[in-house]
Amino acid sequence: MFETKNGWDISVAGSGFLGVYYIGVGSCLQERASYILDGATKICGASSGALFGAAIACNISMDKTLAIMMEMAKQARKRSLGALHPAFNLMKLVHHFMDRELPDDAHLLANNRLFVSLTRVSDGQNLLVSQFDSKEDLMQALICSCFFPPFCGWMPPSFRGIRYVDGAVSDNLPLGKLKNTITISPFSGESDICPQENSYYYHKVQYNNVSIQVNFSNMFRVASVFLPPEHEVLEQMCRDGYRDALRFLHENNLLKLDPLPELSLTDGSSTPMSCNEVKQLSDTENNEMNCTTICKKRSHVQHKQDEESTNSLPAHIEKVMSESCGGAPYAAGRFRLMRLLVQILMLCILPLEWAFAFVYRFIEWAPEITSDIQWLCSLIWGLFHLKDKGTLTGNKCQQMSSLDEQESSSQSLSEWDVSGEPLYPATGLQHLPSGDMQHNQSNQPTDQ
Numbered sequence: 001m002f003e004t005k006n007g008w009d010i011s012v013a014g015s016g017f018l019g020v021y022y023i024g025v026g027s028c029l030q031e032r033a034s035y036i037l038d039g040a041t042k043i044c045g046a047s048s049g050a051l052f053g054a055a056i057a058c059n060i061s062m063d064k065t066l067a068i069m070m071e072m073a074k075q076a077r078k079r080s081l082g083a084l085h086p087a088f089n090l091m092k093l094v095h096h097f098m099d100r101e102l103p104d105d106a107h108l109l110a111n112n113r114l115f116v117s118l119t120r121v122s123d124g125q126n127l128l129v130s131q132f133d134s135k136e137d138l139m140q141a142l143i144c145s146c147f148f149p150p151f152c153g154w155m156p157p158s159f160r161g162i163r164y165v166d167g168a169v170s171d172n173l174p175l176g177k178l179k180n181t182i183t184i185s186p187f188s189g190e191s192d193i194c195p196q197e198n199s200y201y202y203h204k205v206q207y208n209n210v211s212i213q214v215n216f217s218n219m220f221r222v223a224s225v226f227l228p229p230e231h232e233v234l235e236q237m238c239r240d241g242y243r244d245a246l247r248f249l250h251e252n253n254l255l256k257l258d259p260l261p262e263l264s265l266t267d268g269s270s271t272p273m274s275c276n277e278v279k280q281l282s283d284t285e286n287n288e289m290n291c292t293t294i295c296k297k298r299s300h301v302q303h304k305q306d307e308e309s310t311n312s313l314p315a316h317i318e319k320v321m322s323e324s325c326g327g328a329p330y331a332a333g334r335f336r337l338m339r340l341l342v343q344i345l346m347l348c349i350l351p352l353e354w355a356f357a358f359v360y361r362f363i364e365w366a367p368e369i370t371s372d373i374q375w376l377c378s379l380i381w382g383l384f385h386l387k388d389k390g391t392l393t394g395n396k397c398q399q400m401s402s403l404d405e406q407e408s409s410s411q412s413l414s415e416w417d418v419s420g421e422p423l424y425p426a427t428g429l430q431h432l433p434s435g436d437m438q439h440n441q442s443n444q445p446t447d448q
Contacts, residue, residue: 060102
């Protein structure tokens, strides 16, 4: 049972294009228990989890965040190879949307509340950043947390002069081991809010603090991290996030708000009946059931109807889903022959697209070539220096061990004769009686 007496934190795992799952979670928490998002002391995240945490810390609505994620997935599906196409620049899209949606005082809203997970390239250590000097500083930290090579490029971006990559490489669920942290993950496992699979899956994998069950559903989710699925699949993921968050609230008794009007159980009345009203009703009808039993049954029915209603998202989320669909994929699906011809044509022009994307990326990279090459040379030089240092250390250890062996062997030879007998066998005489010692001395010949 999760307790909120001593405060709580929120930790969101990195998941790429599966970040649509977090929109369902966030919309459920905002409607059913908004105090959880508003009262969280720390909001931690890596990659897409950090972007979701920034949206919460900067008070960006869930429908805007969903529209951005659906637009990025739509742009990725336009290419023949999806997000793996060289012409698709995910970091450029992320920077564009952040610059457009984040407020000017985003760094002030995020200070000491948003904790972004980063992985330092030089030594692979994890770093949690919670202090930001400006909006651009916050955006650069989020860019570094989302950069996963070689999917997002080859040269990692820098934050305050130091190169970083995706925080999920070192710690995908920051502060997730603390008891007062609500962990959120789109992979079925042991997180607080996550999809629930069948109980016969016993094997789990720990990926940088994220528990992932070994099953076919998670295999599909892992593939969808880099290759966004179709619109219907993303929509169902959003619904799953809403349902899983509602189940977490029910299991931990965190639903402190009244149910939504469409979920009301009373006939024609939008306000739920209080315990006193139920008691008066039972007294007038001479019902033998007490008030506690009636309230328990009523809460059970409410929980059942809540589970049945989780298939429907809030109205503003449903509107964004329908608008992001656009109807084009469904119209193209009706003409399979035309769709096949388009795919063949896209494969034919793929080499030209690769050449054009390579030239365009090189032109964009031109202003930073010098600094990137200098950093790469310094990184290679540092690796060789560490290797040489390790070799010298290993040679010194071997020399020290050989010296120790020689000293031990010399000590053993000083105490033993070449024939194998001790040079000083007096230790054996110490155990003989005094009479025997005198007898042995008397039997020895004397020199005259």
